[in-house]
Amino acid sequence: MKRLSLLKQPLLNTVNEHLIDYPTPSNLSYWWGFGSTAGICLVLQILTGIFLAMHYTPHIDLAFLSVEHIMRDVEGGWFLRYMHANGASMFFIVVYLHLFRNLYYGSYASPREAVWILGVVILLLMILTAFIGYVLPWGQMSFWGATVITSLASAIPVVGVDVTHWLWGGFSVDNATLNRFFSLHYLLPFIIAGASILHLAALHQYGSNNPLGCLATVDKVSFYPYFFFKDLVGWVVFALFFSWFIFFAPNTLGHPDNYIPANPMSTPAHIVPEWYFLPVYAILRSIPNKLAGVLAIGLVFVSLLLLPFLNTSPLRSATFRPLYKKLFWLFVADALLLGWIGCQPVEDPYVLIGQLASVYFFFYFLIAIPFLGKFETSLLQGSARA
Structure with a gap:
């Protein structure tokens, strides 16, 4: 009786419908766990980003030094920075695996068009967020990567040059560019979170796809505890994989040139x-x-x-x-x-x-x-x- 009275509360009832009693096809494999793992990645990126922003200075003369300050002087700063930097790679690994699984099992097909389209929108927002976040350390690859990619807008007929200058906030990648990129990098993860909620709502409208690809109307079980613990196994494996990069290979997925302060007068030999x-x-x-x-x-x-x-x-x-x-x-x-x-x-x-x-x-x-x-x-x- 107490549980029934609690479920009358709107928030608790929503959580119960979408995360506890949500009817799930009983034949889902571990490949269906990447969605929840991506959600964990997003939460980690938001939390570590908020704490890093407390010590970061979005100014071309101080940005690189503020990152070094975080690494050297802030208690646990190295851990926050490595978790955030490698967390972006982990997020993309999980999302790419999620995308390839959907392609293999046809999870984009009717009636789940909205689920797929929202997923692609989230991927676009992730790419934009990751790109502007890569600029913030203001190292050599940050500066030249921003210069090359934003210059692509100049290819747009008639308005291309104006659009490029608007992106830069001036006539080159400079302090105005860094400031607006920092503001957007802080804002976009929350937009991704909102899009992810819509993505989840669209998914639960028709239910999850399954390895057979058929519309499952029977043979369903509640998400908790059956698939919660199945996902938990994936979360533990993911945590071990993520931790290895943080503690033993934190710079493997980055570029060594980004540990050199940005220098507009010196172009790297190979910009990637x-x-x-x-x-x-x-x-x-x-x-x-x-x-x-x-x-x-x-x-x-x-x-x-x-x-x-x-x-x-x-x-x-x-x-x-x-x-x-x-x-x-x-x-x-x-x-x-x-x-x-x-x-x-x-x-x-x-x-x-x-x-x-x-x-x-x-x-x-x-x-x-x-x-x-x-x-x-x-x-x-x-x-x-x-």
């Missing part, structure tokens, strides 16, 4: 973004025309957003689609290849490999998925008539 931007960066570099490269980046995210509407297959899970399964794993290899190409010099044979890998990237979304679905449908209809 963080590893989680490399596949998109490789596509950009593979196209010799600047405007076409920017449009190709836009097409990457347009392809992702349109995926639920490009899909024509009546089957969701790749388990029952042998040809699609081969194309999917080739796509995974292609994405890894683009990531490797993105950190190589802009010279042959890397340019040619990047161009071929870029072609397959768009082929997968814009040709393979729509036409393969129609081909599979015709096969199913033929076998049914037989």
Whole structure:
């Protein structure tokens, strides 16, 4: 009786419906645990970011020194900084695994279009947040990465130069740029949190997908305790993986040039973004025309957003689609290849490999998925008539 009276409270009732008694397909595997792990990553990034902001100074003369102050003088500052810096990489690892799992099992298909679209919006917000956060330490790669990426806006016809100057807050990447990037970096995680709540609400409207890809209306169990403890196993494994980077390899996923103060008069020999931007960066570099490269980046995210509407297959899970399964794993290899190409010099044979890998990237979304679905449908209809 006491539990029933507590559930009459709106907040507790919402928590109960979405996190405790939420009906979950009983056949979900550990691959379905990345969503909750991504939520933990977001909370960690927000908390560590708030504490780091208490000691950070967004000024071009003091930003680099304030980061060193955090590392050397603030009690536990090194831990906060390494957790936040490596936490961004962990967040992207989890989200990319979550995305590839959705692609494999067809979780983007009707009626979950809104879930997928909100997920792509969250990914875009994450990329924007991570990029402007990478600028804040004001090291060499921070400064030159910001200069190169923001300069892409100048490729926009007519208004490109004005947009670039607006992003900079002046005529070059300077103090105004750093200040506005710091403000946005503080704000955007809370927008991501709001989008994540909408993402979760959209997911729970129709329920989770499952490895079979069918609409499960029966054989469901409550999320707690069954899948809570299943997710808990994933959280522990993730914590061990994350901790190894924090305590034993904190700079592995970063760039050594960012430990050199920003110097506008000295260009690094090889400007590269963080590893989680490399596949998109490789596509950009593979196209010799600047405007076409920017449009190709836009097409990457347009392809992702349109995926639920490009899909024509009546089957969701790749388990029952042998040809699609081969194309999917080739796509995974292609994405890894683009990531490797993105950190190589802009010279042959890397340019040619990047161009071929870029072609397959768009082929997968814009040709393979729509036409393969129609081909599979015709096969199913033929076998049914037989």
